[in-house]
Amino acid sequence: MGKIAFLFSGQGSQYPGMAKDLYENVKEVHDFFGVAEAIRPGTIIQMLKGTDEELKKTENTQPCLFLADIAGALALESAGIYPDAVAGFSLGEVVGLAVSGALTKSEAFKLVCKRAGFMQKASEEVKGSMIAVIGMDKEELISQCRKSKVYPVNFNCPGQIVVSGEEGNMDKFKEKLKKSEVRFIELSVGGSFHTPYMKEAAESLKEELKASGNYKLTATDKPLYANKTASPYPKETDEMIDILSDQIQSSVRWEDTLINMAESGVDTFIECGPGRTLSGFVKRTVKGAKIYNISDLSSLEKITSELGTNEELQAKEQTYA
Known part of the structure; x- marks a missing residue:
């Protein structure tokens, strides 16, 4: 062992x-x-x-x-x-x-x-949220985060990355993911941590x-x-x-x-x-x-x-x- x-x-x-x-x-x-x-x-x-x-x-x-x-x-x-x-x-x-x-x-x-x-x-001071994005290509996700002014913050495991940011930007980013049929999970946290x-x-x-x-x-x-x-x-x-x-x-x-x-x-x-x-x-x-x-x-x-x-x-x- x-x-x-x-x-x-x-x-x-x-x-x-x-x-x-x-x-x-x-x-x-x-x-x-x-x-x-x-x-x-x-x-x-x-x-x-x-x-x-x-x-x-x-x-x-x-x-x-x-x-x-x-x-x-x-x-x-x-x-x-x-x-x-x-x-x-x-x-x-x-x-x-x-x-x-x-x-x-x-x-x-x-x-x-x-x-x-x-x-x-x-x-x-800055209302924010976090989501776990499932199954999206890492480099593509990082690129989309940059365009949406949100941050890829937690690199959890293969196929799962947490994104964090200001509430308004995060809402727009989630809408983009929905349109692209990318799965994500809302996290039960109270802020935009690790940003x-x-x-x-x-x-x-x-x-x-x-x-x-x-x-x-x-x-x-x-x-x-x-x-x-x-x-x-x-x-x-x-x-x-x-x-x-x-x-x-x-x-x-x-x-x-x-x-x-x-x-x-x-x-x-x-x-x-x-x-x-x-x-x-x-x-x-x-x-x-x-x-x-x-x-x-x-x-x-x-x-x-x-x-x-x-x-x-x-x-x-x-x-x-």
Whole structure:
């Protein structure tokens, strides 16, 4: 067996009640949710009982989804399964900072709350939306985006690219796609993320990371793949800050990230968080990969029964060595 990667989902995968099962039954999850609640009171009730519309608002989505994502990692680690590499989609990358050791869990949660506020403000200044375009030629899509003044931002997997932009331009672009009979899916997000419209949010996050004494970014214990570069994070703090803050206004190179992880020896991908979107991207990108998702106790039990703990895996490898 090769390496294991934990993947953390991004905005659009949230739903009321996510991670409830893990929160109620896994001590490590319950304990950290209590820490997060002290930092941002009301997050747990919002996460478990908030409406779809409430959870779609960026300043709410990101803290709640951070907890749902990290709950999966905490549950896996409590069962003896640890990652060899980590990647997170957009806000999921902040979860990755905690799981890879670049930040403590509480630091990462404080950071995602700040990030959410900066992005919420930017979203209110320029109303925008995002869609996933299915099956369109990559170069043709990029060309059409340029003509329509919208942006191809998330390169998810072969045959799927997310487009983002200002609401009026996006409406016109969607009409073009409909006329050309190109399929697309509306994403449940509250802004035009990963575009130049997020420049102010990116700058604010960079200032927060540089000026605040609340965050002590350190070199990761295990590779954390960055959305912006599709490569592991650098070791220098200033470079880490640049990549993390610029991510807000840069494209997510997810397909390249998965390919690079596979080339490094990863053959097992575990999506932590609600939904199975990232699992679908892996299936379309990495042939023969073992793919799992953890969002509740039953999925945790399936993973542990099929994979065993890291210690058991190592014992098997030594037996066959």
